[in-house]
Amino acid sequence: MDKANGDDPYLWLEDISGEAALAWVAERNAETARDVAGDAGFDALKARLREVLDASDRIPYPVRRGAYLYNFWRDAEHVRGVWRRTTLERYQDDEPEWEVLLDVDALAAAEGEKWVWDGARVRRPDFERALVRLSRDGGDAVVVREFDLLTGEFIEDGFRLPEAKTRISWVDADTVLVGTELGPGSLTDSGYPRTVRRWRRGTPVEDAELVFEAERGDVAAWGYRDTTPGFEREFVGRSVDFFRSETHLLRPDGTRVRIDVPDDAVAYAHREHLIVTLKSAWLDRPTGSLLAFDLDGFLAGDRTHEVLFTPDARTALAGHTWTRNHLVLETMRDVSTHVEVLTPADGGGWTRDPLAGVPALSAVSVFGTDPDVSDEYFLDVSGFLQPSTLRFGRIGAGSEVIKRAPERFDTGGLAVEQHFATSRDGTRVPYFVIGPDRTATGPGPTLLYGYGGFEVSLTPFYGAVTGRAWLERGGTHVIANIRGGGEYGPDWHQAALRAERPRAFEDFAAVAEDLVARGITTPAMLGAKGGSNGGLLMGAMLTRHPELFGAIVAQVPLLDMTRFHKLLAGASWIAEYGDPDDEADRPHLHDLSPYHRLAADRAYPPVLLMTSTRDDRVHPGHARKTAARLRELGHPVLFHENTGGGHAGAGDNEQAAHNSALVHTYLWQRLARPAPGGVLAGEAEATAPEGVPAGEPAVAGPLTATPSAVPAAPSGSGS
8 A cells, every 4th residue: 555645444444524434533542542541540630630730839930011910811720811910019919919801711711712821911101001812622723813902802893804814913002913814825735925015904804905916836925013112113924934034124115125135044133133043154153043133234234243142062052032122142051041131332342241040951031021111021931840939020120930830749768860862873861850769779661852943942841740640659750852952052953853853862862872771761661742843743653763762652743754844834844854746855764754754564653643623833633544444453542532622632731631630641551550562441442443444545635724914833832
């Protein structure tokens, strides 16, 4: 059977809401409910995880907008959540008084829709109106409604858009820049908006003035207005692919001036500066550098610049944030965060000073600044075994702790270590180990997590769910910082692009082998987990290195690498993986594709595949078809598909707790107390899907979707 050439008997499972496909999903869900959710400890674990997610003493992280701090909050009483705000003074109280702006539970009940909050664009500089984004059951597509922050009500005759992956931003009180679905030709092949239009209040969006148009083969078009006082201006651009783009300054007369930087660079204007992050060498500066130009001079052809950051073999740029007078620079050295404050000096140049209060092996985030107004900031510090501490400060005046999150799990006897494995080609691959001292206890159940794509870095974090579900029970948790990620900058990512993707797989396998060599675990007690692009990684472990693992969980996975570009937002990831329609790329994609590597004569560890019917980013057909193929070949597999939740897999805390309980119960069953051969009842019973002929033809062709803004990675999200 050559599935790469269209001979795929499970194409019918790509029909997301088809009757036969959903009947098959229901049967598989029932099996998983019986074998995993029916475990004696499942309900108690789920309740403990829900307790963590709903805890009222969590830190309510704010977004600063004008005089208020905004926060979106879910708990047991507010399942879908409330959007609320308070003042900075009140926020520092132990129990702040909040003004509720929008109760999503009440809205969902009134309208009979499973609304999921997806953020809001608040108008500057008056902060009186917002463009609220609501998703049906967690998908990437949203409806947009204008909201009055003074009255707390939606504006019936305001800016409104039906469900689409819309990008929209304020220009002034009566104008927005918008990209949305407007019929044939309005979307790119990736399903994202192809045009940017200037939409004026009281007019049909279809009649809005066309400002910019991308090519159909691009990923997306976008536009926004910089509202910085004294520097008001507009920018438009297009994402040529996931990593290449071009940006234009839009003149008041409608003409455009391209910001002439390399198309793989990330560039934006801040006040008088043009800030450029390099993804390849330019102007004799290495990949990963951060440069500052004078914007007016740059537009006039002057390439004089200041170097704000230069990477080395162990240090990469993690991010940066502006206050009114300073740039806060976050860097990683061997995945440990360091923070500096850079200040433009009178007469040229920049001074730099460290930001105090940043411990090693910690997750550090500077946020909540207002670059138009002040040098105040929030600093969140946490670690694998250290709950978050939130500090509030002003650059030059220090900071103070204003909130502490309580411990959510017992850390007694646990420690954090960082090790390095050696990959097949000699590359040193860092990884974190969180758990008990295995030199004293001997090998034990271990869960290895990885992602390895889209320049996403895995940094230390306090995982209360993992702590309760895994560490408290005596398990070890491991985070692998493999190539494809951003832990060592763009070069670390680019080393595993396209045909080089196996380097990420080899790195992950090297970590698994190193864990065994160190006596931390054994192959029978080692599990692996990953989602989205990390689900592709899990598929690779299943089919390339099955002997290294006792069980695998792949969540919302990407598994059919010959058809991903035809399913939902998949075309936007061609720059990461390659183009299945390109003869030069097709061979390596077929080789990468876990769905196509499955064979009857290989022994695979048990696998749990999880997805969502409402995932409109990574098509649920990836997981469905792979589960069906594994069943046909007689291999141990369970499958769970949540009917809502989108790419996150869960639209509320109840769903999130259930999914997490499924994952950790499944793994604990197989790694801590495995049945003979590692297979539990029901996993390998059937060899073909019941009720539907194996060769039934496809009932759905390529699907399209649209973005919320700049294209999102399979794992990425959010506003």
